[in-house]
Structure formats: C-alpha cells, structure tokens
Amino acid sequence: MEKLYYDMHIHSALSPCGDNDMTPNNIVNMSIIKGLDIIAVTDHNSCGNVEAVMKAADGKILVVPGMEIETSEEIHVVSYFPDLESALKTEAVVKDNLPFIENNTEIYGNQYFMDENDEITGEEKSLLVSATQLDLYSVVRLVKDNGGVPVPAHIDRSSYSVLSNLGFLPEDLGVTAVEITPMRRKFFENDYLKYNILSNSDAHYLENISECEFFIEIIDKNIKEVLKYLCKIE
Numbered sequence: 001m002e003k004l005y006y007d008m009h010i011h012s013a014l015s016p017c018g019d020n021d022m023t024p025n026n027i028v029n030m031s032i033i034k035g036l037d038i039i040a041v042t043d044h045n046s047c048g049n050v051e052a053v054m055k056a057a058d059g060k061i062l063v064v065p066g067m068e069i070e071t072s073e074e075i076h077v078v079s080y081f082p083d084l085e086s087a088l089k090t091e092a093v094v095k096d097n098l099p100f101i102e103n104n105t106e107i108y109g110n111q112y113f114m115d116e117n118d119e120i121t122g123e124e125k126s127l128l129v130s131a132t133q134l135d136l137y138s139v140v141r142l143v144k145d146n147g148g149v150p151v152p153a154h155i156d157r158s159s160y161s162v163l164s165n166l167g168f169l170p171e172d173l174g175v176t177a178v179e180i181t182p183m184r185r186k187f188f189e190n191d192y193l194k195y196n197i198l199s200n201s202d203a204h205y206l207e208n209i210s211e212c213e214f215f216i217e218i219i220d221k222n223i224k225e226v227l228k229y230l231c232k233i234e
C-alpha cells in the first residue's frame with residue numbers, strides 16, 4: 001500500500017471566485033512544492049480547465065478529473081471521473097441544466113479558460129456559481145452513470161451542503177464518500193465512519209492548497225485506484 005497525500009478540491013481561475021493566479025502550472029507546481037501526490041481541480045459546474053491541468057502536470061503529480069456540481073437544492077457535490085472524456089460528458093449535461101445568467105466580472109470575477117502554458121484561451125460568459133436544475137439524486141445518478149464518483153462536499157458547512165440544506169445525509173442516496181472540512185473533521189467524522197472521508201482545501205488561492213496532512217492508502221498511484229478507494233464499502 002502506498003500512502004498518498006492529496007488535495008482533491010481545488011478551484012482554478014475558471015471559477016469566478018478563484019484567484020486569477022490559479023493557473024494550471026501554478027496549481028501543479030504549488031501542489032508539488034507542498035509534497036502532494038494527488039490533486040483534483042474541481043471548478044463550479046465546469047471541467048473547462050481540467051485538460052490543461054492534466055497536461056501541465058505531465059505525470060509529475062496525479063490529476064483526477066473533477067468538477068463541483070451545484071444541485072437545484074444548492075448543495076455542492078464534488079465529483080471525480082475516470083478520464084477526461086467522462087468528465088466532459090457529465091459537464092455537457094450540467095451545462096444544459098445551468099440557467100444562463102451573464103457573469104458580472106466586477107462582482108464575481110473572471111472565469112478564464114487556460115491552456116497548459118497558462119495562456120488564456122477564452123472566458124466563460126455564463127455565471128458558473130449558480131444552482132443547476134438537477135436535484136441531488138439526479139446529480140448522483142448522472143455522475144455514476146458516467147463512471148464517476150459523487151461526493152457531497154463540505155457537509156459540515158452552514159451553506160451549500162447536504163446537512164445545511166436537507167438536515168441529514170439520505171441513506172438511500174447511494175454515495176460512498178463524503179467531504180468534511182479539515183477544521184471540523186474531528187468533530188464530525190465519528191458520525192460518518194461508514195463513508196470514506198475526504199478532507200480537502202477547497203482552495204481558491206494558491207497559498208491555501210493543502211499541506212501534506214490527509215492521505216489515502218492505495219495499491220498503485222492511478223486514477224482508477226483512487227476512484228476504487230472512494231467507492232469501497234466496509
């Protein structure tokens with residue numbers, strides 16, 4: 001078993017709230033400096049910079065394709081995919097269900113698409129930080145149907161979380177992992193021991209990317225093993 005340090009919830013400059021310094025190379029290089037083994041870029045309702053981050057990483061660090069989907073109940077679900085193709089297939093459905101609200105960059109910030117050289121290749125015009133028309137069960141089903149793993153995000157937070165919005169994590173939802181913020185993990189984890197627990201930075205600025213604190217133990221450092229770990233049931 002390999003002990004692998006991770007941060008699987010990082011926002012790039014594509015998220016309006018993500019700093020413009022959150023470029024593919026900056027994210028990769030900062031994560032390497034921190035000593036991490038596995039990262040995932042999980043922008044709001046989009047996978048637009050995932051390919052650039054994977055290319056920038058170029059095998060130096062494992063990048064799991066990801067996205068943070070907002071359900072119609074305003075619950076955030078971080079989702080991980082076996083490959084770029086399945087992430088993009090999921091994103092297409094998410095986009096179809098995201099109402100068009102023009103992004104006001106003065107208020108929310110820019111939403112930049114970038115390539116693996118950190119060049120800006122375009123800008124998303126539709127505001128990404130808003131609820132899709134997909135409810136929680138539909139998001140879970142959509143991600144699973146595309147071979148991905150849905151993980152209710154920051155469940156302990158007082159907003160945009162399953163606990164704050166529903167009051168509980170439904171038993172029949174069919175998820176095998178939950179995300180608990182690093183700060184409150186020790187207060188919450190005992191109630192969720194039957195789930196695989198992730199604790200990530202949810203970094204919107206480079207300096208907030210995780211230190212080597214939380215790790216998973218898997219046989220081999222590859223995307224398939226990470227997803228298998230998240231799916232395992234005791």
Ligand SMILES: [Zn+2]
Binds near residue numbers: 068153160
């Ligand atoms: Zn969130």
Ligand SMILES: [Zn+2]
Binds near residue numbers: 011
């Ligand atoms: Zn987030």
